[in-house]
Amino acid sequence: MTGARFLDLATGGALVLLTLALVLTIVRIARGPSLPDRVLGLDLLTTLATGFIGVFAVRTGFTLYVDIAIALCLVAFLTTVALARYIVMREGKAPAPDKERKGRAQ
């Protein structure tokens, strides 16, 4: 097997694995019991999409895709920070009293 043929097969396999990973992450986002779970799922989704774009760059030979992957990393970071602030602002002021917390207050 020549190197080019192996690389072709390897990029195909990597794309399949990453597609499976994206589907599993989407299942978690749909099922996720709380908002932070979904935010974490979106963060992983963009990281996986970065990898997907990278594999695609190797497969097609257009190295311009690497720039897009880096830009997607930046967007993912900013999104997670903004959503974390939102979670604190929405729920942090009046935290739902857990069983644990009630026990300590008494």
Add this chain to the structure above:
Amino acid sequence: MISEILLYACGMLLLAGAAFGLLAALGMLRLPDLYSRMHAASKAGIVGAGLIFVGIAVVCQDGAVILRAMIGILFLVLTTPVSAHLLARAAYLAGHRPSELTVLNEMEDNTHIGP
């Protein structure tokens, strides 16, 4: 000869990165609570995308592309821990507690921490 070996190395790196991405997603699906899921998602996610960037740098013998791949890895390593920490802190402040299986919660007594 050398370029042939580099093609094989790049293929292996891409497959390894994709496998780590799949492991991250599997951990995301299977682990019991938000904090342990964060453990899987941030660490294995970084390794997956980072190995793919290394694969790009190996196969394109071009200085600009190698530099971009290195910038991508640096950016991932800098930002992902920060965002995971911010999200964990926000979730804890918002009242989400670790699952019953957690053995050690060092934040338990820090009631003075505010947003």
